[in-house]
Amino acid sequence: MKLVKSSVKRPVGVIMIVLAIIALGTVSVRNLNVDLLPDIDLPIAVVATSYPEAAPEEVEDLISRPVESSVSSIEGIDTVQSQSQSGSSLVMMMFNSGTDLDQAMLDVRENIDKVKGSLPESAGDPSVLRFDPDQMPVMQVSLTGDDATKLTQVADDQIVPFLERQNGVASVNVEGAKDREIQLELDQAKLQEYGVTANSISQALKNSNQSSSAGTVKKGNKDLQLRVIGEFDSLDEIRNTLVPTESDETVHVDDVADVNDTYKGSSGETMVNGDQAVVLSIMKKTDANTVSVADTIHNSMSNVQEDLPSGVSADVVIDTSDSIKMSIRSVIQNILIGGIISFLILLLFLKSFRATLVIGVSIPIAIISTFSLMYFTGETLNVLTLGGLALGLGMMVDSSIVILEHIYTYRQRGYSLKDAAIKGASELTPAVIASTTTTLVVFLPMIFVDGIAANLFAPLAITISFALIASLVVAITLVPMLSSKLLVKATENSGKRYWFSRVLDRVTNGYQSALKWVLGHRKTTVFGTLALIVGSLLLIPAIGASFIPSSDQGQLQVTVKTDTGSTKEHTEDVTEKVNTRLGDYDDVLETTYLNVGGDASNQASYMMELTSSSERSQSTEEVVQSMTEDLKSVPGADITVQSTNSASGLGDPVQISLSGPEHDVLNDLAAEVTDEISQVDGVSNPASSAEKGTPQMHIDIDSEKAAMYGLTAQQITGQLQLQFTGQTAAKYREDGSEMDVTLKYPEDERSTISDLEDVSIQSKSGASVPLKSVVTLEETQGPATLQREDQQPQLNVTSEIAGRDLGSVTNDIQDRLDSMNFPEGYDYNIGGQAEDMASSFKDLSVALVFSIFLVYAVMAVQFENFLFPFVIMFSLPTTIIGVLFGFFITGLPLSIPAFIGIIMLAGIVVNNSIVLVDYINILRGEGYGSDRYTAIIEAGASRLRPILMTTLTTILAMVPLGLALGEGAEMQQPLAITIIFGLTVSSIFTLLFIPVVYTLFDDLTAKFTRRGKKAK
Incomplete structure (x- = not known):
């Protein structure tokens, strides 16, 4: 009451506060972080350990298992997974939602330190890392030209340093680069001729490439530091390095090796639109804004282009901010369309532009205030x-409509502008x-829901709550103040919109007839x-369920896998066939x-x-399906096509985890499961994480024979590594760049099995021992990767x-798996988005129950009665009819956004019932007490207009979202459909069914009251 009086009597103060809010909101919205989705809290830690040259089985036994055991007892851990592959171990710990990851990381490091000493000596120190889903490239820029070497130099010397200086850029990774290397190609014949070994060359290079301090000398009153300069200044110094021979003579390096200034063999090739390229992947800082970083890079690209050498061009390949901008633009467009629709609806009902302006101004004020609150609470x-x-756009004006309607009533009774505004609003x-509180x-x-559902939709709930609170404050302050100034002609009738009054009268008459019936x-x-x-509930199987709708972002990925162990050249041949298709x-x-x-020589990715989307007739999913069919017939590779959308970062739609004691049995079982689920309608691109064995040549050293020649296993292994992989002997610095000086044998001496068999091992005495004399060679297949979960093979x-829909496909897969005969000790679990969906539905169901209870509690406080809120709650079950019917008509499945919409409806639909039941009680208290029927008819007719206004503004403001207009609007569509159909149907039942329930409970109350009186 005081707030309303103060706002009306001090309009200048209200206006100044509004201007301050607008200024603050404008600054806030410019500084808000912009992203596609809210930050997803994934409390995951990773322990990575290298174990060079070890087979997957050794890595699992000696690295992965000890690490798993050491971390499995840490508080808050939900799941521990490990991947053991040749030369490395990766152990991933997934913590329960809400776990303090900073403390968990400290616990992990402490436990790893305890087990570190028991790991093999040749294993690297375990690295404990935090998994950050934000560490994906914001943008990828390609450098194209004829010379890959020149492209690499331009990238390293010019572009990478320039981009890393830009605001918000954390690092820039270069793919497809050519790394410079000084290669010493050894001549086997000359090595034997001069009696020189590769180890002696390596040692000579190290000895000749050292600089050190030798003390100081005095010169006058100064001390001069003595520094012996021994680092290589040129390639000639490397060539002229002296190497001792067995006969205590020396030879130069170039006497036994060719010194070549060249580049390392590239592990991967990159191409953009068919042209050879070097690609720069730009990573943003953790707290940086994706859109602002991308804009900064775009603005700086003109400077980059100007400094590029002739024949080199730089272009943006992938820009993740594009989809964000398009999605945000679409939502803003839908907000504007919804706002215009709400404004027109109000104009139609109020028949006054000034009155409509009074309510319409509450929308931008509420939105701007919401931006300020979002900024200070850290929302994006x-x-x-x-x-x-x-x-929330339509709901923002509900409170203002109710206040203005009542002010109108007092104006029509003859009250002055100020008195009508104060009395009507107060x-x-x-x-x-109370009505706004039931919605909030x-x-x-x-807020107490865990998991991905909470990460994604708690910000939505907070935003709507901010908007409703802001609109409530506007309704009880700004609306009365504006009404006292602008509603001068509020009581005058205008014939311009008389047609709508006639329509409204007909609707009212029709409603009264239906109510009487x-x-x-x-x-x-x-x-x-x-x-x-009950009939609507029967539609649920036909509707189905999904996790989160995916938006069409116009991006897709094609993965090509040739047989394990295939060379990069063979994989390139296959990609040529793919390019043709x-x-x-x-x-x-x-x-x-x-x-x-x-990633591997047998893999390629597009x-x-x-x-x-406006320039193509097919959606991304349709392109994916068409491309999958076309590429299915490409021989020699497994090819997978999948879209990259907003749900891609949430895991695979279906993930079946198979567990049991033996890896080999799991491999066979995975193949059976893959074949089985591929027969389920809706399953696309089923794949097993089991990979074909990697072709291996086992070299079994006979220790006794080796000892006869004075050789150890370490010496044999070291010389084999030098022969086939090379050895870094020294570092060479030139113009601020550092490169490896590597000893290698010619390509034609280290390519085939014959080359392996012809290797001679030199003993300490200088004698050459044929490798076949001390080892046994056996060609075999080794596992590519060994996986474990919770310390069991998986x-x-x-x-x-x-x-x-995901729900129907998951149910069919479940039936298929249940019909399979799993070996004893082997089991399965369905995870991925299917598991997240089930978990989220369960959590949200609990949230819905508590929401309904809180709504009832608020109404009980408002009415100071337990019966009338119970009557009003009967409007909730009727929303099921509208919601399920709406999804059945539109063909959309029930999803997490839809469930959020159902929870929102629990607070929205009761508002109309509150207005109706409250007015029935008021009329019965004013003289209709003995004539309940007349009171209900009169209350229904009187409250129809404000109910229609608030309902239509809420429903029609959501129509643009319900139609999913624009790119990226698919995620809000289920929520909008829920509100549109649920509120429409429940409003009809509120006007007809609630009065019936009211009479039934009123009769029941009267019956018990009469019994009580008779008992007395």
Whole structure:
């Protein structure tokens, strides 16, 4: 009451506060971080350990298992997974949601330090890392030209240092680069001729490439530091390095080796749109804004282009900010469209531009205030938080409508502008606060929901809550103040919109007739409503369920895998065939980035950017399905095509974890499961994490024979490594760059099995011993990767889905797996998005129950009665009819956003019932007490107009989101559909079914009251 009076009597103060809020909101929105989705809290730690030259079995036994055992007892750990492959171990610890990862990382490091001493001596020190999903490239820039060496030099010397100086850039990784190397190609014949070994050359290079301090000498009153300079200044110094021979003579390095200034053999090749390229992957700092970093890089690209040598061009290949900008732009567009629709609806009902302006001004003020609150609470401006604003747009004006309607009533009674504003707003302020509170309390339980659902939708709940609180403050301060100044002609009728008044009168008359009928047929109404609720529940199997809708971002990835152990050249030959097939998609492909052999010599991956959705007739998923069919027939490789969308970072849709005691049995079981689920309709690209064995040549050293020649296993291994992989002997610095000086044998002496068999091992005495004399060679297959979960062997079978909802596909997969005969001791678990979906649905169900209880509690406090809130709660079950019918019509599955919409409805739909039941009670208290029927008819007709206004503004403001207009709007669509259909149907039942329930409980109360009186 005091707040309303103060706002009306001190309009200048209110205006100044509003201007301050606008200024603060403008500054806040410019400084808000912009992203596609809210930050996903994934408390994951990783322990990475190298174990050079060790087979996967050794890595598992000597590295992975001890590390697993040491960390498994740490508090808060949910799952421990490990991957053991040749030369390295990766142990991943997933903690329960809400775990303090900083403390958990300290615990992990302490436990790793305890076990570090028991690891093999040749193993590297374990590295404990925090898994950060944000550490993905913000942008990838390609350098194209004819000379890869020149491209590498330009990247290293010019572009990488320049980009790393830009604001928000953490690092720049270079792919496809040629690293300079000084190679000493050894001549086997000359080594034997001069009696020189590779080890003696290596030692000579190290001895000749040293600088050191030798003390100081005095010169006058100064001390001069003595420094012996022994580092190589030129390639000639390397060539002229003296190497001792067995006969105590010396030879130069170039007498026994060719010194070549060249480049390391590239592990991978990169191509952009068919041209050889060097690709720069730009990583942002953890606290940096993705969009601002991308904009900074775009703005700096002109400076980069100016300084590039002729024949070299730089282009942006992948820009993750594009999809963010398009999605944000679409949501903002939907907010504007929804705001215009709400404004027109209000204008239609109020028949006054000034009155509409009074309410309409509450929308931008509420939105700007929300931006300020988001900034100070650390929320980001993303698709979901902006979607929350769009979804709350219609609800923002509800409180203002109710206040203005009541002010109108007092103006029509002859009150002055100020008195009408004060009295009308003051009377309904408590009711408006209570009504807004019922909407707000439904979000409280969501704060306590764990997992991905909480990470994604708690910001949405917070944003809507901010918007509603801001709109409530505007309704009880700014609206009364503006009403006292602008509603001069509020009581005058204008014939311009008389047609709508006639329409509204007809609707009112029709409603009264329908209300009279249902009051006369109460049993039919009740049982008819129950039948509709049960009938709608039967639609659930046809609707299905999914986790989170994926948005069409126009990006897809093609993965090509040839047989394990295939050479990079063979993989390149296969990609040529793939390129031929991809030529049919030139009309929809904007950019194609190919990397061959980057991760493994038998793998190649394509990153593709499609043209804008407005320029192509097919969606990304349709392109994926078409491309999958076209590439299926490419021989010699397994090819997977999948889209990159907003849900891609949430894991595979279906992940079946197989566990048991033996890796070999799991491999066979994984193949059976893959074949079995591939027959399920909707399963796309099923794949097993089991890889074919890596071809290996086992070299078994006979220690006794080796000892006869004075050789040890370490000497034999060292000379074999030198022969086939080379050895870094020294470092060479030139113009500020440092490069390796590497000893290698010619390519034609280290390529085939014959070359291996012809190797001669030199003993300490200088004698050459044929390798075959001291070892046994056996060709075999070794495992590529060994996986474990919770200290037990494990394999994963993953699958995409296409053409069906996740819930239905998961149920069919479950039936298939249950029908299989698993060996004793082997089991499966369905994870991925399917598991997250089930877990989120369970958590949100609990949140829904608590939300309903809180709504009832708020209404009980408001009415100071337990019965009337119970009557009002009967409007909630009727929302099921609208929600399920809406999803059945639109063909969308139930999803997490839809569930959030259902929780929101629990607080929204009761508002209309509150208005209706409250007014029925008021009329009965003013003289209709003995005539309940007349009070209900009168209350229904009187409250129809404000109920229609608030309902239509909320529903129609969400229509743009419900239609998923623009790119990136798919995530809010299920939530909008839930509100639109649920609120529409529940409003109809509120106006017809709630009065019937009211009479039934009123009769029941009267019956018990009469019994009580008779008992007395």
